[in-house]
Amino acid sequence: MKFATEYLWFNTRRHREYINITDKVEEVVRRSGIREGMALVSAMHITAGVYVNDAETGLIQDIDEWLERLAPTGPDYRHHRTGETNGDAHLKSLLIHHEVILPVTDGRLDLGPWQQVYYAEFDGQRRKRVVIKVMGE
Amino acid sequence: MKFATEYLWFNTRRHREYINITDKVEEVVRRSGIREGMALVSAMHITAGVYVNDAETGLIQDIDEWLERLAPTGPDYRHHRTGETNGDAHLKSLLIHHEVILPVTDGRLDLGPWQQVYYAEFDGQRRKRVVIKVMGE
Amino acid sequence: MKFATEYLWFNTRRHREYINITDKVEEVVRRSGIREGMALVSAMHITAGVYVNDAETGLIQDIDEWLERLAPTGPDYRHHRTGETNGDAHLKSLLIHHEVILPVTDGRLDLGPWQQVYYAEFDGQRRKRVVIKVMGE
Numbered sequence: 001m002k003f004a005t006e007y008l009w010f011n012t013r014r015h016r017e018y019i020n021i022t023d024k025v026e027e028v029v030r031r032s033g034i035r036e037g038m039a040l041v042s043a044m045h046i047t048a049g050v051y052v053n054d055a056e057t058g059l060i061q062d063i064d065e066w067l068e069r070l071a072p073t074g075p076d077y078r079h080h081r082t083g084e085t086n087g088d089a090h091l092k093s094l095l096i097h098h099e100v101i102l103p104v105t106d107g108r109l110d111l112g113p114w115q116q117v118y119y120a121e122f123d124g125q126r127r128k129r130v131v132i133k134v135m136g137e
Numbered sequence: 138m139k140f141a142t143e144y145l146w147f148n149t150r151r152h153r154e155y156i157n158i159t160d161k162v163e164e165v166v167r168r169s170g171i172r173e174g175m176a177l178v179s180a181m182h183i184t185a186g187v188y189v190n191d192a193e194t195g196l197i198q199d200i201d202e203w204l205e206r207l208a209p210t211g212p213d214y215r216h217h218r219t220g221e222t223n224g225d226a227h228l229k230s231l232l233i234h235h236e237v238i239l240p241v242t243d244g245r246l247d248l249g250p251w252q253q254v255y256y257a258e259f260d261g262q263r264r265k266r267v268v269i270k271v272m273g274e
Numbered sequence: 275m276k277f278a279t280e281y282l283w284f285n286t287r288r289h290r291e292y293i294n295i296t297d298k299v300e301e302v303v304r305r306s307g308i309r310e311g312m313a314l315v316s317a318m319h320i321t322a323g324v325y326v327n328d329a330e331t332g333l334i335q336d337i338d339e340w341l342e343r344l345a346p347t348g349p350d351y352r353h354h355r356t357g358e359t360n361g362d363a364h365l366k367s368l369l370i371h372h373e374v375i376l377p378v379t380d381g382r383l384d385l386g387p388w389q390q391v392y393y394a395e396f397d398g399q400r401r402k403r404v405v406i407k408v409m410g411e
Contacts, residue, residue, distance in 0.1 A: 001138055001275055001411055003310040005379055036140040038177060038272060040312060040377055044386030046327045052235055053183045058215030059227055066228050070207060070344060078332030090333055091340050094370060096231060098326055101238050101375050103177055103270040105142055110268055112181030115235075131384055133377040135312060135410065136272065137138050138275055173277040175314060175409060189372055190320045195352030196364055203365050207344060233368060238375050240314055240407040242279055247405055249318030252372075273409065274275050
């Protein structure tokens with residue numbers, strides 16, 4: 001049984017940003033030598049997420065506007081009594097989910113033709129991390 | 138360590154459809170001979186999802202109406218500039234999530250009494266796929 | 275290869291409640307003796323969820339209000355024709371998701387500094403269960 005654990009660091013220029021990390025996850029799988037198994041990709045923060053969808057610029061803007069509609073930026077969150085201002089980022093993270101788990105078959109991510117893995121930053125401009133753990137043989 | 142990887146194909150008659158695949162996932166687990174482990178069930182498309190909930194017709198309609206309310210069909214998505222018309226299906230897929238991972242105990246899916254696994258099609262009437270990977274021993 | 279499977283029972287005093295179960299999940303990992311692997315934490319009910327986010331009281335209220343806004347309590351669900359009154363709880367469960375899978379590294383949950391695991395009860399005041407399965411070596 002083999003394991004590989006690697007961490008990706010991000011420090012986005014914008015407050016919200018969507019970064020395609022499919023190639024980086026594929027690289028971790030390749031380096032692991034694992035042919036059959038599963039790859040867990042998980043944000044280590046409560047104001048960021050990881051999801052699988054399309055690498056299409058218009059759609060990414062649609063996703064961003066949709067998240068802002070369902071979990072809007074605003075001054076009125078109770079969480080802000082702690083001095084924080086990022087209540088919306090927590091809700092966006094819950095909505096998009098913080099992790100995905102991907103099948104590994106024949107040494108590759110077993111994804112459909114349009115499936116890409118994204119890191120979604122909802123409270124950026126600081127150093128943040130994603131853990132990738134591959135498990136199999 | 139044992140692995141089993143199988144694919145389910147769908148080609149729904151309706152544009153949106155919700156299909157109970159619990160028995161099919163159970164069959165893959167049974168055929169695998171795996172007694173302890175985990176079963177990953179993941180849509181291979183960016184306009185479909187997999188979720189766990191109740192096999193109750195009224196509730197399934199409630200879910201469909203709720204998804205349509207939070208991620209409505211509409212002409213105004215930026216994604217449609219590519220010629221696509223399925224922006225809503227991408228958002229519905231993100232909301233419901235594209236995969237679940239299920240515990241396998243004593244050779245069975247270790248689910249609660251009402252938990253059923255569903256394939257959720259949001260842009261159907263074409264051939265689409267789900268991957269099931271069971272890992273354990 | 276090692277496995278550990280344990281169940282947590284809940285019977286909340288309130289109809290909706292959010293319970294931090296991080297220590298309980300850590301205990302299961304510790305007892306398992308597993309140093310490298312993954313821990314699946316999954317509600318066994320269709321009106322409850324499991325999520326990862328902050329242990330901050332104000333935020334937990336924000337989350338509860340947000341869930342109530344997007345998946346409101348109400349008399350008008352089709353599901354209620356069965357005699358049930360918990361249509362909203364099913365939708366809240368779908369929104370927050372019913373399970374998380376967590377990396378285990380060096381015998382500990384490999385979480386970020388603010389990440390806590392929560393059981394989210396949406397239809398409580400009855401006995402309900404969560405399954406924790408750790409797999410690795």
